[in-house]
Structure formats: structure tokens, C-alpha cells
Amino acid sequence: MRRHNYKLWKYAIFSMLLVISVMGLGFSAMSQSLSLTTTSLKQDPIKWDIKFSGTNTVTPLSSGASSVSCGSPTITDDTATLGSTHLSAAGDGCKYALQVVNNGDIGGKLNGIVTATTSNSSGYTCSQVSSGRVLSCTKSGDTSEILVFPSSNASITASTIGSSTASTIASTYVNPLINSTLAGGANTYIYLYVFLRNSPSSTSFSGLNFRTTISYTQN
Amino acid sequence: METRQKRLNGILLTMLMALVTISVGYAALSTTLNITTSTVKNDPTGVTWNIGFTGSSTPTAGGTSATGRSCGAATISSSSVSIAETTLSKPGDSCTYPLTIKNSGTIAGKLNSVAPTAPTSTSCTTTNATTSASAQMVCGNITYKLAGSANGSTNFVTGTTLAAGGTTTVYLIVSYTGSSLSSGFTQSAGKFTITYGQN
Numbered sequence: 001m002r003r004h005n006y007k008l009w010k011y012a013i014f015s016m017l018l019v020i021s022v023m024g025l026g027f028s029a030m031s032q033s034l035s036l037t038t039t040s041l042k043q044d045p046i047k048w049d050i051k052f053s054g055t056n057t058v059t060p061l062s063s064g065a066s067s068v069s070c071g072s073p074t075i076t077d078d079t080a081t082l083g084s085t086h087l088s089a090a091g092d093g094c095k096y097a098l099q100v101v102n103n104g105d106i107g108g109k110l111n112g113i114v115t116a117t118t119s120n121s122s123g124y125t126c127s128q129v130s131s132g133r134v135l136s137c138t139k140s141g142d143t144s145e146i147l148v149f150p151s152s153n154a155s156i157t158a159s160t161i162g163s164s165t166a167s168t169i170a171s172t173y174v175n176p177l178i179n180s181t182l183a184g185g186a187n188t189y190i191y192l193y194v195f196l197r198n199s200p201s202s203t204s205f206s207g208l209n210f211r212t213t214i215s216y217t218q219n
Numbered sequence: 220m221e222t223r224q225k226r227l228n229g230i231l232l233t234m235l236m237a238l239v240t241i242s243v244g245y246a247a248l249s250t251t252l253n254i255t256t257s258t259v260k261n262d263p264t265g266v267t268w269n270i271g272f273t274g275s276s277t278p279t280a281g282g283t284s285a286t287g288r289s290c291g292a293a294t295i296s297s298s299s300v301s302i303a304e305t306t307l308s309k310p311g312d313s314c315t316y317p318l319t320i321k322n323s324g325t326i327a328g329k330l331n332s333v334a335p336t337a338p339t340s341t342s343c344t345t346t347n348a349t350t351s352a353s354a355q356m357v358c359g360n361i362t363y364k365l366a367g368s369a370n371g372s373t374n375f376v377t378g379t380t381l382a383a384g385g386t387t388t389v390y391l392i393v394s395y396t397g398s399s400l401s402s403g404f405t406q407s408a409g410k411f412t413i414t415y416g417q418n
Contacts, residue, residue, distance in 0.1 A: 030268045030326060030416065030417035031331075031414065031415065031416045031417070032268070032269075032270045032271065032298075032328070032414070032415045032416075033298070033412055033413065033414045033415075034270075034271060034272060034298055034299065034300075034320065034412070034413040034414075034415075035298065035299045035300070035410060035411070035412050035413075036299070036300045036302075036318070036365070036391060036410065036411040036412075036413065037299065037300070037301050037302065037408055037409070037410045037411075038291075038302045038305065038363065038391075038393065038408060038409045038410075039291065039301060039302060039303050039304050039305075039408055040304045040305075040405055040406060040407060040408060041304075041305055041306075041307065041338070041358075041361055041393065041405070041406040041409070042304060042305070042306040042307075042308075042404070042405045042406075043287075043306070043307060043308050043360060043361070043395075043401035043403060043404045043405070043406075044287040044306055044308040044401075044403060045308075045400070045401065045402050045403035046286065046287045046308040046309050046400050046401075047400070048309075048400060105286050105287065106283070106284055106286055106287075106309060107283070107284050107286075184286065218283050218284075218309065218310065218311065219283055219284060
């Protein structure tokens with residue numbers, strides 16, 4: 001009897017061990033690894049190169065009888081420094097045609113224009129209109145106004161802008177430059193205008209210096 | 220003397236009888252229990268384990284101009300995906316691959332791990348997936364990421380269950396996240412290993 005029970009115990013234990021082994025083997029097999037491989041990743045030597053080409057023309061815009069002097073600009077890759085500008089009568093102005101080139105591989109998009117004074121001892125008070133797209137300078141007790149703005153339009157004269165407000169000038173003549181694109185290998189002109197609107201009560205003024213910053217980003 | 224012997228014999232006999240009685244009584248208070256398994260079956264026809272990639276994948280290119288950007292084709296088998304040579308050259312360039320994982324078995328699976336293996340040709344920062352974050356590798360200008368959405372905003376995290384018969388989509392996003400341009404460079408193979416276990 002006891003020998004019989006002992007045999008039964010042996011078979012029971014063996015069977016249980018077999019079950020545990022089978023369960024263990026089955027559990028370790030239920031696992032799956034998936035692989036995701038990139039063969040190779042290249043970076044080409046892309047060039048970003050938008051700058052002033054150095055090519056430029058300066059056009060005095062005179063009301064007729066007055067003497068207008070538009071100084072020649074000194075140009076580097078990213079800076080065009082205008083020479084002294086002399087405006088004396090209403091309608092006088094200077095047009096600076098500055099060529100911009102894209103010698104890079106990537107198209108650029110013009111996304112910012114800001115004109116601001118760098119120093120001012122002229123007696124005029126300047127304000128940035130339309131987030132700096134037009135610089136308007138006026139003088140207390142004087143009806144004259146100095147306007148500075150860039151444009152893609154090559155044909156603006158004092159008559160063109162007439163008595164338009166600075167904000168109207170910004171929306172009409174400056175804003176079209178925003179989001180304009182310049183493809184790799186292409187070039188374009190940006191025209192910077194300086195106008196004297198209405199004759200100043202004082203025959204001369206000086207000491208007004210400004211900077212126009214034009215920003216391009218990847219297109 | 221004889222009387223004493225007889226008395227001694229009597230005591231011994233009594234003790235023997237008591238001992239026999241105790242033994243018999245103890246033997247009677249004992250039970251043998253048997254546990255017997257009749258058969259243990261393993262039914263391969265009813266239970267299957269099968270989780271793998273399925274379908275095809277067409278990459279979506281991101282960024283501005285196509286100059287210096289091309290997305291390599293994806294070759295898909297059940298256990299692996301291989302992306303052919305890809306070119307990303309400027310900030311914002313990207314290639315996004317939607318990949319479908321299917322549980323064709325009868326047992327639910329659980330995502331146990333997602334582990335990146337960096338290209339050997341460049342220095343990388345690698346991050347395994349966790350229960351709250353995706354796995355990714357940042358190798359210089361290039362970031363490789365396994366995400367739960369095409370825009371990368373949803374994480375592909377561990378601990379998620381893939382039910383029997385179910386599918387899930389994981390997005391491989393390879394992007395130029397550097398801010399400067401390269402003078403020209405080629406990274407060797409990068410790899411992600413996705414491991415599912417029984418749920």
C-alpha cells in the first residue's frame with residue numbers, strides 16, 4: 001500500500017515538473033523583436049549666401065530748382081553705407097538701387113524690413129511707422145517731413161507718394177517686398193528712397209543717420 | 220523471585236500492548252492524499268504568437284525647398300524595416316515614415332522596449348523609450364525618433380498592449396534639427412529594436 005502510494009507520488013511530482021517545464025518553455029518563446037534600420041544618412045554641403053553684390057546706382061530726384069546731392073554708397077556683403085545726402089526743397093529725394101544676389105543653393109525669403117535712426121542731431125524727431133517699414137522724421141513748428149523707405153518699385157517719385165501718409169506708403173510701396181523670394185543663383189534690386197516732403201523752415205539740417213535692416217531667411 | 224519475574228513479565232506485556240495500541244491508533248490517524256494529472260496538452264492549433272510589420276510605407280518629406288533633401292524608400296518584411304539612403308542637408312528637412320505593426324496571433328502582446336542603436340560614424344545621444352517618452356537618437360544635426368504621430372507630438376511608449384488581431388502605427392521621423400549647415404557628411408546605419416512580449 002505504501003509502496004503504491006509512493007509510486008503515485010513519484011508520478012504526480014514528475015507530471016507537475018513536466019507541466020512547469022512546458023509552461024516555462026512556452027513563455028520564453030512568446031517574445032518578438034522587430035528591427036528598424038536606416039541604411040545611411042547623408043548631409044549635402046548646402047551653401048547659404050545672400051548678400052549685396054556691390055552693383056548699385058544712385059539717382060538724385062530733384063524738384064527742379066533745388067540742389068540735391070546723393071552720396072555714393074560703400075557696399076560690403078551685408079552692409080550698404082550711403083554717402084551724405086543733401087535735400088533742400090520739397091520733393092527732393094535720392095533713389096539708391098542696390099543689387100542683392102543669392103549665390104547659395106537655397107532660396108531665400110525676405111521676411112523683415114526695419115529702418116531706424118543710428119544717431120540724430122538734426123532737430124527732427126523720427127518715428128518708425130508700420131513696425132519700421134517707413135522712417136518718418138518731423139520737426140516741431142515745421143511742416144517738412146523726411147521719409148526713408150525701401151521698395152521693389154523702381155519708379156517712385158515725390159509726385160508718386162504725393163501727400164500719402166507714412167502708413168499708406170508702407171502698405172503700398174514697402175509691403176510687397178515682404179515674403180518676396182530670391183532663388184539660388186538669382187539676383188534682385190532693392191530701391192532705398194529718401195524724400196523731403198514740404199520745404200523746411202530752416203534751409204539746412206544735418207546729423208540724421210539711419211540704418212535699414214533687410215532680413216532673409218531660408219525659403 | 221518467581222513472583223517478581225511474573226510481575227515483571229506482566230508489566231512488560233502491558234507496555235507492549237500499550238505500545239501496539241498507540242502504534243495502531245497513530246497509524247489509523249494518518250491519510251495519504253494523491254494528486255494525479257491525467258494528461259497535459261499543448262494545443263498549437265489554437266494559440267499563435269505573431270507580431271510584425273505589415274503593409275508598405277511612403278515617406279512624407281518636410282521642410283522648405285527640396286534642395287539637398289531626399290527620402291529613401293522603405294523595404295518592409297514582417298520582422299524588419301530597412302530605409303534606403305536618405306539625404307537631409309538644411310534646418311527643417313525631414314522624412315517621416317508611417318509603419319504599421321500588426322498582431323496576427325491569438326495572444327495579446329505588450330510593448331516591452333524600444334531601444335536605439337546609434338550609427339558608428341558619429342557621436343550620438345540615445346534615449347530608450349519609457350512609459351512616457353519615445354525612443355530617439357540625436358546625432359549631430361540629425362535626430363531619429365519613433366513617435367506615435369506623424370508630427371512627433373504623441374509618444375510611442377512602452378507598456379502599451381497590442382490586442383490579438385489589432386494594429387498600431389509607429390512613425391519613424393528623421394529630421395535635420397541642427398541650426399547650421401554641414402560641409403558634407405554621411406552617417407552609417409542607425410537602428411531601433413522594438414520588442415513585444417506576451418501580455
